[in-house]
Amino acid sequence: MSMESAQSRRQEILQLWKLPVAIWAALMVLLALTVGSAFVPLGTFNIAINLAIACIKATLVALFFMKLNRSSSLLRLAAVAGLFWFILMFLLTGGDYLTR
Amino acid sequence: MSDAHSLLHEPWPSVERQREGATFGLWLFIATEILFFSGLFLGYTLYRNIYPDAFKIAARETEVVFGTVNTAILMTSSLTMAVASRSATRGFRKMTLLCLAVTITLGCAFLLCKGLEYHDDIDNRLVPGPDFKLKPPETQIFWAFYWVMTGIHAIHVTVGIGIVTTVTLLIARRRIPLATAAVEAMALYWHFVDIIWIFLLPLLYLMGRS
Numbered sequence: 001m002s003m004e005s006a007q008s009r010r011q012e013i014l015q016l017w018k019l020p021v022a023i024w025a026a027l028m029v030l031l032a033l034t035v036g037s038a039f040v041p042l043g044t045f046n047i048a049i050n051l052a053i054a055c056i057k058a059t060l061v062a063l064f065f066m067k068l069n070r071s072s073s074l075l076r077l078a079a080v081a082g083l084f085w086f087i088l089m090f091l092l093t094g095g096d097y098l099t100r
Numbered sequence: 101m102s103d104a105h106s107l108l109h110e111p112w113p114s115v116e117r118q119r120e121g122a123t124f125g126l127w128l129f130i131a132t133e134i135l136f137f138s139g140l141f142l143g144y145t146l147y148r149n150i151y152p153d154a155f156k157i158a159a160r161e162t163e164v165v166f167g168t169v170n171t172a173i174l175m176t177s178s179l180t181m182a183v184a185s186r187s188a189t190r191g192f193r194k195m196t197l198l199c200l201a202v203t204i205t206l207g208c209a210f211l212l213c214k215g216l217e218y219h220d221d222i223d224n225r226l227v228p229g230p231d232f233k234l235k236p237p238e239t240q241i242f243w244a245f246y247w248v249m250t251g252i253h254a255i256h257v258t259v260g261i262g263i264v265t266t267v268t269l270l271i272a273r274r275r276i277p278l279a280t281a282a283v284e285a286m287a288l289y290w291h292f293v294d295i296i297w298i299f300l301l302p303l304l305y306l307m308g309r310s
Contacts, residue, residue, distance in 0.1 A: 001281075007156060012190065012192075013187075013192060013195060016183055016186050016187050016190065016192070016195070017183055020179050020182040020183050021179065023179075023182075024175060024176065024178075027175045028172065028175065031168065031171055031175070033204070034186050034301070034302065035164070035168050035306065038164075038306035038307075038309040038310065039269070039303075039309050039310055041310035042310065045308055046306075046307075046309075047302065047307060050300055050301075050302035050307075051299075051307050053115070053302075054298050054299050054301065054302050057298045058295045058298050058299070061178060061291050061294055061295050061298070062227060062291075062295065064182075065179075065181075065182045065287075065291045065294075066287075066288055066291045066292070069169075071121060071123075074120070074124055075120070075123055075124060075127050076274065078124060078127035078128055078131060079127055079130070080133065081131050082130060082131030082132075082133075082134035083134065085131070085134075085135055085138075086135065086138045089107055089135070089138055089142060090138070090142060091281040092249055093142055093146070094145075097146050097149070098146075
């Protein structure tokens with residue numbers, strides 16, 4: 001009986017690591033991609049690709065490490081509120097400075 | 101769970117509500133932190149738009165190896181922090197303490213790398229001022245953003261290490277229960293600091309390399 005429970009405990013610990021390690025591996029692959037692509041001359045696309053990869057990495061961290069994928073709507077709303085004001089700040093300021 | 105009695109505090113009706121209160125508070129704090137950092141990101145974007153060539157010349161001088169290694173260190177620390185948070189809620193005491201200790205060590209390794217990098221930057225006369233080595237003078241604007249953004253980020257990492265160390269010691273001495281909402285709350289903060297670095301990497305280290 002106790003051997004069985006020790007085995008199920010080990011199984012549970014493996015389960016703890018499974019998803020975080022998968023996300024970590026994806027983050028590492030994206031890091032290699034972003035650093036590698038930075039040295040390939042692509043003009044304006046360099047910064048575009050690097051920022052897109054940064055957004056994907058941030059989304060992975062927010063969804064799976066910060067658990068937004070299974071949070072209550074209250075927490076998701078709080079997270080999106082910060083992002084909303086961030087976008088508003090960039091839109092209003094950019095609408096002025098970048099169109100002069 | 102024997103911890104449940106000492107886990108619940110006033111004014112919460114249940115442990116679940118208390119846990120949600122802690123994470124909700126942390127998410128509100130993160131929203132203010134996003135706005136705090138967005139001022140710097142916005143300033144950076146506008147100046148990069150006004151002086152694109154100077155920013156490319158300036159960005160070539162940052163140490164891309166340190167930047168990349170530090171990204172890998174922070175991501176790995178986020179992994180151990182995520183596992184610590186998951187094992188704490190499931191009652192794996194040893195695994196939680198081990199993962200938190202690794203997280204603290206990786207946080208210190210990040211600061212050590214950053215310190216070595218700062219030392220090189222200072223040696224290379226990359227501090228804006230009369231001794232600054234690059235031309236045109238607008239390159240100093242990029243380096244001002246570099247010092248302020250990485251400096252404030254490093255302060256956040258330092259604060260994070262302090263909080264994680266405190267909570268780890270309290271759990272290890274059984275002064276607070278393992279299932280405390282504090283582990284999840286500080287994990288959110290740690291991951292947020294990781295996200296800020298994810299955006300600093302392309303803006304400060306990867307620009308103007310090709």
